[in-house]
Structure formats: C-alpha cells, structure tokens
Amino acid sequence: MTISKLQLFRRPTRDAKAGKEGVSRRDVLAALVAGGALAGVWNSAGAALMLDKAGAGAAANAGLDPAAMAVLDAAAQVIVPTTDTPGAREAGVPVFIDALVARWMTADEAKFFRDGLAALDLSARQRFKQGYAQCSPAQAAELMQELRANSPYGGRTFSLTDRILDPKSPFYLRLRDLVVLGYFISEQASSTELRYLPVPGKFEADLPMKTWPYQTVI
Amino acid sequence: MSNTTQFDAIVIGSGITGGWAAKELTEKGLKTLVLERGRNVEHQKDYVNEFTPPWQAPNGGLPERDLDARDYPVQSKIERGAFGWANRQYWINDRENPYEQVKPFRWHRTDVLGGRSLTWGRQSYRWCEDDFLANARDGHGNDWPIRYADLAPWYAYVEKFIGVSGQPEGRKDFPDGEFLPPFAMTPVERALKQAIEAKWKDRCLTVGRVANLTQAHNGRAQCQSRAICNRGCSFGAYFSSLSSTLPAAQATGRLTVRTDSVVEAIDTDPATGKASAVRVIDSRTGERLTFKAKVIFVCASTFGTLQILLQSRSAAHPNGIGNHSDVLGRYLVDHAGAGGFAEIPGFMDTNYKGRRPTGIYMPRFRNLGGQDPDADFTRGYGFQGGAMRDDWTNTAAMSDDFGAGMKRNIARPGKWIAFLGAFCEQLPQAHNRVTLNDKVRGGFGLPQLSIDVAYGENERRMNLDAGKQAEAMLKAAGAQRVQLIPLRTIPGVSIHEMGGARMGRDPAESVLNGRNQVHGVPNLFVTDGSAMASSGTVNPSLTYMALTARAVDFAVAELKAGRL
Ligand SMILES: Cc1cc2nc3c(=O)[nH]c(=O)nc-3n(C[C@H](O)[C@H](O)[C@H](O)COP(=O)(O)OP(=O)(O)OC[C@H]3O[C@@H](n4cnc5c(N)ncnc54)[C@H](O)[C@@H]3O)c2cc1C
Numbered sequence: 001m002t003i004s005k006l007q008l009f010r011r012p013t014r015d016a017k018a019g020k021e022g023v024s025r026r027d028v029l030a031a032l033v034a035g036g037a038l039a040g041v042w043n044s045a046g047a048a049l050m051l052d053k054a055g056a057g058a059a060a061n062a063g064l065d066p067a068a069m070a071v072l073d074a075a076a077q078v079i080v081p082t083t084d085t086p087g088a089r090e091a092g093v094p095v096f097i098d099a100l101v102a103r104w105m106t107a108d109e110a111k112f113f114r115d116g117l118a119a120l121d122l123s124a125r126q127r128f129k130q131g132y133a134q135c136s137p138a139q140a141a142e143l144m145q146e147l148r149a150n151s152p153y154g155g156r157t158f159s160l161t162d163r164i165l166d167p168k169s170p171f172y173l174r175l176r177d178l179v180v181l182g183y184f185i186s187e188q189a190s191s192t193e194l195r196y197l198p199v200p201g202k203f204e205a206d207l208p209m210k211t212w213p214y215q216t217v218i
Numbered sequence: 219m220s221n222t223t224q225f226d227a228i229v230i231g232s233g234i235t236g237g238w239a240a241k242e243l244t245e246k247g248l249k250t251l252v253l254e255r256g257r258n259v260e261h262q263k264d265y266v267n268e269f270t271p272p273w274q275a276p277n278g279g280l281p282e283r284d285l286d287a288r289d290y291p292v293q294s295k296i297e298r299g300a301f302g303w304a305n306r307q308y309w310i311n312d313r314e315n316p317y318e319q320v321k322p323f324r325w326h327r328t329d330v331l332g333g334r335s336l337t338w339g340r341q342s343y344r345w346c347e348d349d350f351l352a353n354a355r356d357g358h359g360n361d362w363p364i365r366y367a368d369l370a371p372w373y374a375y376v377e378k379f380i381g382v383s384g385q386p387e388g389r390k391d392f393p394d395g396e397f398l399p400p401f402a403m404t405p406v407e408r409a410l411k412q413a414i415e416a417k418w419k420d421r422c423l424t425v426g427r428v429a430n431l432t433q434a435h436n437g438r439a440q441c442q443s444r445a446i447c448n449r450g451c452s453f454g455a456y457f458s459s460l461s462s463t464l465p466a467a468q469a470t471g472r473l474t475v476r477t478d479s480v481v482e483a484i485d486t487d488p489a490t491g492k493a494s495a496v497r498v499i500d501s502r503t504g505e506r507l508t509f510k511a512k513v514i515f516v517c518a519s520t521f522g523t524l525q526i527l528l529q530s531r532s533a534a535h536p537n538g539i540g541n542h543s544d545v546l547g548r549y550l551v552d553h554a555g556a557g558g559f560a561e562i563p564g565f566m567d568t569n570y571k572g573r574r575p576t577g578i579y580m581p582r583f584r585n586l587g588g589q590d591p592d593a594d595f596t597r598g599y600g601f602q603g604g605a606m607r608d609d610w611t612n613t614a615a616m617s618d619d620f621g622a623g624m625k626r627n628i629a630r631p632g633k634w635i636a637f638l639g640a641f642c643e644q645l646p647q648a649h650n651r652v653t654l655n656d657k658v659r660g661g662f663g664l665p666q667l668s669i670d671v672a673y674g675e676n677e678r679r680m681n682l683d684a685g686k687q688a689e690a691m692l693k694a695a696g697a698q699r700v701q702l703i704p705l706r707t708i709p710g711v712s713i714h715e716m717g718g719a720r721m722g723r724d725p726a727e728s729v730l731n732g733r734n735q736v737h738g739v740p741n742l743f744v745t746d747g748s749a750m751a752s753s754g755t756v757n758p759s760l761t762y763m764a765l766t767a768r769a770v771d772f773a774v775a776e777l778k779a780g781r782l
C-alpha cells in the first residue's frame with residue numbers, strides 16, 4: 001500500500017500531486033484479473049507527466065515563450081478541433097509539444113520549429129492584422145490550409161513516427177504530425193476517440209462495426 | 219556464496235534454454251548454480267513500464283535518439299518495434315559490449331536475468347521430419363545425428379509445461395503439438411486462408427502457434443490480449459524463464475542463481491579430460507571467481523556460447539574447447555526473408571476487439587521432400603503475417619490533412635491490411651563463422667567476438683521467390699496492388715542465429731554429439747542454438763528447449779550411472 005509500490009508502474013514525476021493514490025500493485029493486478037475498472041489508478045496527471053523520463057537531465061533547449069505558445073495553442077486547435085470529443089487543447093497537446101521542444105528536439109529542430117510558428121504568426125499579421133492566436137477559426141484554418149499547400153513533401157508514406165523523425169519533413173507536417181501524435185496518445189483521445197484497454201481480457205476477432213467501431217489501443 | 223562451493227551442476231545463461239536446463243536439473247535432484255551475466259530482474263516487480271499508458275510514455279514514445287545512437291546503436295535497430303521506451307532496460311549496452319562486424323551483422327541480445335525469453339515473439343513450432351533430413355539429402359551441411367522421432371516426445375514434454383496455443387492441422391510436414399485453444403483469426407485472415415487453400419492444395423494457413431496461454435495453465439494466468447508482452451507480463455501469461463522455468467527450479471530448493479556473473483571460460487582437467495570449473499568475472503566488482511560442478515550446461519545463446527567456448531583455451535584445447543576439428547564457430551545460419559503487404563478491399567463493417575499477441579503462419583510448401591521443378595534454389599521458407607485493420611499510427615502518416623474530418627478518419631479503424639513475410643532457410647557454409655579477435659578488447663577486457671556471416675546466392679533467390687509467392691497469394695485474396703519489401707536482409711535481424719557448435723555423428727565435422735555432449739568432454743553439454751546443424755524454416759526456440767530437456771535427461775542418467 002505504499003507510494004513506492006505504486007511507482008513501479010507510474011514514472012517518478014516532479015508533479016507532487018501525482019502518485020498519491022493508495023493502491024498497491026497487487027490490488028491493481030487483482031482488479032485487472034477481475035476485469036475491474038482502472039479509473040482512479042491512472043487518472044491524468046497532465047500531459048507534461050508523459051515527458052517525465054526517469055533520470056532525464058535538465059531541458060536541452062529552452063521551451064517555447066508565451067507568444068509562441070499562443071500560436072501553437074491556436075494551431076493545435078485548428079489541426080485537431082473540439083468536436084463531440086475533446087480537441088488538442090483539452091488534451092494538453094500544446095504542453096506536450098512545448099516539452100518536446102525543450103527536451104527532445106535538437107537545438108536545430110527547436111529553432112526550425114520556433115521559426116515556423118513565428119512565420120505562421122507573421123502571415124496572420126500580414127493578412128488579418130492580428131496575431132495567429134487572435135484570428136477567427138475560419139481565418140486560422142485559411143492560413144493553415146495555405147501553409148499546407150506551400151509545404152511540398154517528397155517522402156513516401158511512413159509510419160507517423162518515421163515521418164516525425166524525417167529531417168526533410170517541412171514545418172507544416174512537423175507541426176501537424178506532432179499535434180496528431182500528442183492528441184492520439186493523450187488520455188482524452190484514448191478514452192473518447194480510441195479505446196484504451198489495458199486489459200481487454202480476450203481477443204474477439206469478429207465484431208460488427210456497429211457494436212465496436214473503435215481501435216483498441218494500449 | 220564462497221567460490222569454492224561445489225555444485226552438482228552449473229548452467230551458464232538464464233534465457234530460454236538456461237531456464238529449461240535449470241528446471242530439469244533441479245527437478246532431477248541436482249544442486250544447480252545458474253550463472254547469468256545480466257542484472258537481476260524480478261518477475262512482476264521489475265516490469266516497470268508494463269502498465270504505463272501511452273500518455274505517460276517518455277517523449278510521447280518517440281525514440282531517444284541521442285541515447286540510442288550512443289548506447290544502443292545495434293539493439294535500437296531491431297525490427298517490429300521490439301525495442302523502445304517500454305523495454306530499453308532489458309537490452310544490452312552496445313557501447314560497453316562491442317563486437318566486430320566483418321560484414322554487417324545485427325547481434326540482438328538482452329543483459330538481464332531471463333535473457334531473451336523476456337523479449338521474444340513466442341512463436342513456437344516443431345521441426346518436421348524433413349528438416350532433420352535436409353542436410354544429408356542435398357549435401358549442404360552435415361547429417362543431423364538425430365531425427366524427428368528422437369525429439370517428438372521432448373517437444374510434447376516442453377509444450378505441456380510452457381503452454382502453446384495453436385490449431386492442429388494434421389499435416390506430416392507441420393507436426394501438431396500439445397496445444398491450448400488457438401487464438402481466433404480475423405475475418406480477412408479467414409478469407410485469405412480460404413482463397414489460398416482453394417487455389418493451392420498443398421498450402422495451409424493457420425493462426426500462429428504461440429507460447430501465450432489462452433487459458434490458465436500451470437499456475438499462470440490466461441493471456442489478456444494486450445500484445446505488450448515484450449515489456450514483461452505480470453500475469454505470467456507468456457512463457458519466459460522468469461514466469462515459468464526458474465520458479466519451477468526455485469521450488470525444488472536446489473537452485474542458486476548468481477546474476478552479474480560474466481563467464482569467461484570453462485577449465486578442463488588434463489588428467490580426466492573433463493570440464494572441471496567455470497571461471498567468472500563479477501560485472502559489478504571485477505572480482506574473478508571459479509565455480510566447480512560435476513556437469514556443466516552451456517546455454518549462453520548461440521554467440522554467447524561460442525564466445526565462451528572459444529575463450530576456453532588450454533593445452534588440451536588450444537583453439538577453444540571442443541574445437542579439435544576447427545568446426546567451432548563455423549556453419550552459422552539465420553533466416554533471411556522478403557515479404558509483401560497489401561490492402562484487402564471490403565470487410566469494412568467488421569472489426570475486432572483486443573490485441574492478439576500472435577499472427578498467422580503458413581508452413582513451408584517449397585521443395586518439400588524433393589526439388590520443385592520451378593524452383594531455382596535449395597530448401598524453402600515459411601510465412602508469418604496477419605490481416606488487421608490499419609491503425610492511427612499509420613493512417614495518420616498517409617495523409618497531411620487537418621481538421622475535424624481528419625480527426626474522425628484517423629480515429630476510426632482503417633482499411634484491412636494483409637501481410638506475409640518469409641523466413642528463408644540459410645544454407646550452412648563453413649565460411650560463415652565467428653572468431654575471437656585477441657587484438658581488440660570488448661566488454662570486461664575479453665577479446666571481441668568477430669562475426670563474419672553473409673547471405674549467399676541461394677538465400678537471394680529464395681527471397682525473390684518468397685516475394686513472388688507472397689504477391690500471388692495476396693492477389694488471390696483480392697489485393698489489387700502488393701507492395702514487396704525486403705526483410706531480414708542483414709543476418710541477425712531475424713534473431714534466429716544458429717550453429718557454430720553443431721551436432722553431428724563424426725567428431726571430425728562437428729562439436730557436439732547427438733546428445734548435445736561436447737565430443738571428448740563428456741560432462742560438458744551445449745544446448746542452445748549453437749548446437750544446430752541447419753536452421754529449418756520455423757522459429758527455433760521450441761527446438762532448443764526440447765533439445766535441452768532431452769540432454770539433461772541423458773546427462774543425469776549418465777551421472778547417476780557414474781559415467782560423467
Ligand atoms: C524480438 C525477438 C523476437 C523473437 N521471436 C522469436 C519467436 O517468435 N520464436 C522463437 O522461437 N524465437 C524467437 N526469438 C529468438 C529467441 O529469443 C532465442 O532463440 C532464444 O532466446 C534463445 O535462447 P537461449 O537460451 O539460447 O538464449 P537467450 O534467451 O538469449 O539467453 C542467453 C543468456 O545467456 C546469458 N549469457 C550470455 N553470455 C554469457 C556469459 N558469458 N556469461 C554468463 N551469461 C551469459 C545472456 O545474458 C542471456 O541471459 C526472438 C528474439 C527476439 C529478440
């Protein structure tokens with residue numbers, strides 16, 4: 001019943017709020033075998049938590065400044081808008097990408113990414129006389145569409161990770177792919193758009209889409 | 219533990235074969251020491267990322283490029299996502315444990331208790347009669363000293379303990395085993411099966427036979443269909459040394475496990491010719507220790523074992539133990555491959571739930587029992603694959619869309635994608651070998667293992683044929699366009715490295731006899747992949763396990779009869 005046991009499956013985190021549930025690994029396993037609910041064990045400690053790699057050193061780069069964050073936040077919401085399910089903003093995607101810029105990207109990649117956001121913002125100021133974050137959804141989408149049209153990519157179809165790793169990927173795709181990645185691995189998307197089933201119990205090979213129109217993720 | 223402690227038996231390595239040796243030796247009453255170079259890993263407790271959800275994966279699960287380039291340049295290139303944030307901690311540090319690649323070779327290995335039994339794909343197939351006859355029949359490689367009948371009861375023995383799920387097919391060239399109920403096939407896999415079997419009467423498509431428990435078995439829980447097995451499984455629902463064999467050995471009260479113990483060499487007693495001791499370097503302290511036993515089993519994985527045998531040099535064995543004939547280190551084999559994938563139209567109103575930890579299998583159909591008239595290569599291959607709906611990690615990269623429509627499309631199950639990938643038998647050849655490079659030092663100051671293995675013309679032709687056949691079969695199932703991809707073109711990638719201390723009847727052309735006993739060193743047994751005289755077409759580990767259990771049975775009988 002100790003925190004240290006819980007941390008066996010929850011990464012150490014700087015977030016002091018996380019990891020307080022008094023659940024032991026044995027309880028969890030028992031619940032899993034019984035097909036018990038998992039809510040409460042893994043309620044989100046926020047998108048930043050996923051970046052807390054045990055033993056990771058200090059951030060390699062500076063993160064994004066507030067102005068860049070505002071552009072990113074607006075752009076993420078254009079790429080994955082809120083519909084009947086949460087959008088990128090509710091899923092914490094901007095925080096996720098900010099942390100990637102700080103800890104995962106090389107200095108060159110981080111600069112490329114910051115420059116791309118700045119250019120997107122500049123295009124808004126030139127066309128609509130206001131920052132990208134202040135644009136209406138229609139204006140923001142128009143600029144995004146234009147950025148997309150002006151971003152040729154010679155690569156073939158890769159897995160999403162492969163494309164994110166491709167140094168030749170233009171800014172538009174880099175932004176779009178990271179938003180899509182951050183969104184679909186988020187707790188919000190995993191429980192609304194997809195079905196995060198840590199313990200499906202069995203494999204059911206043949207179900208009508210009507211009853212099970214989901215991708216089972218883990 | 220004092221270094222003079224006398225054991226009845228020593229097992230070197232705790233992976234798939236070492237675990238089996240430990241279980242059998244202890245259950246037969248021998249006080250047994252297992253020496254493992256890797257660190258200790260405790261079942262359940264140390265599967266640290268087993269329950270980490272995607273949103274807590276470090277860096278969103280993206281590769282740690284700097285770390286991987288520095289410490290895991292070989293391991294991180296493993297195929298099919300078997301290396302990553304969730305299980306990096308099991309793999310060996312390549313920087314600290316270098317080896318020489320005379321030609322490109324990927325040596326994928328773990329550095330933990332349990333070896334690669336923690337990370338393997340669990341596909342478990344028996345060899346067939348033909349596999350043991352092939353060398354004698356076509357003259358590539360030496361004749362196997364055993365036949366299918368010698369191993370059949372041991373296959374059954376092993377299967378009953380580890381638990382293998384599968385579908386009996388009643389074919390002589392693809393022997394059935396002691397199966398737990400099979401996993402179900404998806405509707406498109408069933409359609410693929412129907413289309414292929416209707417067109418080619420000699421082909422059989424079945425669900426992958428896999429060491430995952432489809433029902434509770436031997437005190438281990440039923441598989442929960444998560445398909446994250448290579449993180450470790452607290453349910454014990456797949457076979458690993460940690461979930462199965464080592465606990466069984468432990469239960470006898472006769473097991474001692476010493477981790478962080480790098481075996482350097484095996485000493486022989488000049489007076490008796492027998493193996494007398496195992497020399498060890500403690501990887502944490504650098505301390506050198508010696509352990510003695512009446513019988514020694516080397517189960518350090520094909521290359522790990524060859525390294526130890528080559529390092530075991532003495533007046534009686536100047537070129538390494540058992541290397542009287544210069545065969546030690548030669549005739550290395552793996553499985554080459556090519557494959558094809560395709561979109562199968564239709565079936566859009568069916569889906570599945572859960573994640574099946576296996577795919578489908580198609581046993582060898584080329585050159586079976588003789589040469590096919592249209593085949594320009596020797597021997598054959600089996601196919602593994604599957605048909606599943608494409609998921610978001612792929613479909614997201616197939617478009618550059620944004621907005622609500624994209625979000626919806628990517629979230630829904632994608633098109634049905636079918637895949638067939640071949641495992642092609644590599645011919646045993648003397649020039650494919652490993653040696654020690656005494657001039658270059660690797661981990662712990664030991665000489666580096668130098669690997670000089672390449673695929674040849676026969677493998678190239680077989681790959682081409684496998685690609686063509688995959689294409690024809692996928693088309694028969696309705697695919698319009700098939701994308702062929704080279705697979706396993708670099709030896710080692712299949713992680714089925716075998717040979718080097720092959721079994722044989724004649725000591726002049728083999729290292730081991732038909733009981734996995736080193737010719738001339740009666741109390742020394744080698745039962746991992748290095749014992750293999752050819753590679754067959756199926757995944758090898760079940761055969762290693764059967765050979766291990768059989769060899770222990772023999773060794774203990776000999777010991778009790780006073781002959782070791
Ligand atoms: C990703 C992946 C997928 C695979 N899929 C399949 C599959 O589906 N089916 C199949 O049949 N096979 C599969 N394999 C191959 C399978 O893992 C190996 O064939 C099997 O593990 C070999 O068993 P082993 O006992 O010889 O070696 P291992 O399981 O590798 O164990 C050897 C042990 O010896 C230790 N050791 C090495 N050198 C020394 C030394 N000097 N001193 C002390 N200890 C030492 C190692 O640390 C290790 O723990 C797969 C492998 C991988 C990595």
Ligand code: SF4
Nearest residue numbers: 441442444445447451
């Ligand atoms: S799929 Fe089965 S064997 Fe694999 S980790 Fe899940 S429960 Fe364990």
